[in-house]
Amino acid sequence: xxxxxxxxxxxxxxxxxxxxxxxxxxxxxxxxxxxxxxxxxxxxxxxxxxxxxxxxxxxxxxxxxxxxxxxxxxxxxxxxxxxxxxxxxxxxxxxxxxxxxxxxxxxxxxxxxxxxxxxxxxxxxx
Amino acid sequence: xxxxxxxxxxxxxxxxxxxxxxxxxxxxxxxxxxxxxxxxxxxxxxxxxxxxxxxxxxxxxxxxxxxxxxxxxxxxxxxxxxxxxxxxxxxxxxxxxxxxxxxxxxxxxxx
Numbered sequence: 001x002x003x004x005x006x007x008x009x010x011x012x013x014x015x016x017x018x019x020x021x022x023x024x025x026x027x028x029x030x031x032x033x034x035x036x037x038x039x040x041x042x043x044x045x046x047x048x049x050x051x052x053x054x055x056x057x058x059x060x061x062x063x064x065x066x067x068x069x070x071x072x073x074x075x076x077x078x079x080x081x082x083x084x085x086x087x088x089x090x091x092x093x094x095x096x097x098x099x100x101x102x103x104x105x106x107x108x109x110x111x112x113x114x115x116x117x118x119x120x121x122x123x124x125x126x
Numbered sequence: 127x128x129x130x131x132x133x134x135x136x137x138x139x140x141x142x143x144x145x146x147x148x149x150x151x152x153x154x155x156x157x158x159x160x161x162x163x164x165x166x167x168x169x170x171x172x173x174x175x176x177x178x179x180x181x182x183x184x185x186x187x188x189x190x191x192x193x194x195x196x197x198x199x200x201x202x203x204x205x206x207x208x209x210x211x212x213x214x215x216x217x218x219x220x221x222x223x224x225x226x227x228x229x230x231x232x233x234x235x236x237x
Contacts, residue, residue, distance in 0.1 A: 046231040047164070047172065047215050049127075060225045064127045096171060110219050110226055112162040112177035119171055 002027040004097045004117035012091075012124050018084040022097030022117060029078045030055040035100040036073065036080045037113065040093035048093075052100045052110060053080055060110065087124045094119040130155065130216055130229035137235040143204040146232045148216030149197060154227060156197040160219035163192060163201045166231075167212045176201060203234070211236040 008020035022036065029036060037052035051061040053071045061069050065084065073080040084091060096119045101111040131149040138144040148155065148163075155161055163176040174183055176192035179199060189210075191202045199218070203210055216229040 047166075047217075047228045049217075049226040049228060052225070062127050062226075063224060101177075108222075109158065109160060111160050112174055113164070113172075113217070114174040114177075114183065116171035116173075 002099065002115055004099065004115060006095060006097050006117045006120040008120065008122070010120065010122060012087055012122060013126050014088055014124055015086055018082070018087050018091060018122055018124070020082045020095055020097070020120065020122070022080050022082075024078045024080075024099075029073065029080065030075050033102060033104055035060075035102045035110065037098045037100040038071070038082045039096045039098055039113065039116075041096070041119075042090070042093040050082065050084075050095075052102075054102075054104070060108075089124050092122065092124045094121050127224055128154075128220070128227055130218060130227055132214075132216060132229035132232045134230070135233045135235065137237055138203075138206045139237045140206050140208065142206050143202060144206060144234065145203075146201045146214055146216075146234070148199040148201070148218075148229050150199075150218055150220075150227070151197055154197075154218045154220040154224075155194065155199050157221070158219045159194070161192070161194060161199040162217045163190075164215045164217065165210075165212050166215060172215065206236050208236050210234060 035052045038050040068085045070083045097117040098113040164172040166172040179194045220227045
């Protein structure tokens with residue numbers, strides 16, 4: 001059974017970089033047509049897609065976060081990571097890593113999210 | 127990043143049916159059959175309950191069904207049960223500029 005687990009600092013200072021890693025177990029991160037993503041939920045608010053990466057390294061980012069965001073993948077460790085720069089209190093949220101079904105070809109389309117990691121609350125505060 | 131429009135809340139009694147709407151545009155919901163729905167109990171990870179507008183993952187009861195008409199997708203839950211009380215989110219592929227957009231979420235209360 002595929003499982004995803006987020007790890008990283010739970011407290012980040014304003015203006016610094018939020019870094020999280022997702023470890024995938026029970027399956028390969030290099031499987032065709034499966035991407036890997038990050039979704040967050042600020043306290044009291046809804047879900048927000050952050051970005052998605054394919055095992056080849058191809059990335060797809062939210063337009064609202066693109067200027068501060070870098071995602072990477074390490075196939076040897078079956079992990080993918082998120083770096084969000086210059087954080088503010090508005091970046092405080094539960095961060096989920098997810099498997100993201102998609103299609104690869106002349107036109108890439110992105111589909112559903114399943115499974116999800118358990119989520120990790122990251123607080124931005126001094 | 128645009129967002130899909132959902133009602134903030136819906137309610138129903140056990141055994142009844144409810145429908146949650148998810149309104150987008152001709153650039154997202156209206157153009158692709160790539161709408162998915164997620165059930166989220168607070169403190170737990172969201173769960174995929176509908177994908178590609180109408181399909182149910184293995185293990186999801188057939189009380190949950192999805193549909194789409196034009197720019198609006200819908201989730202119907204029939205035979206409401208107490209455990210269905212949760213937040214529900216729709217999501218759609220939105221093309222090669224915005225890629226993925228979520229709805230704001232709907233809180234379902236089972237009376």
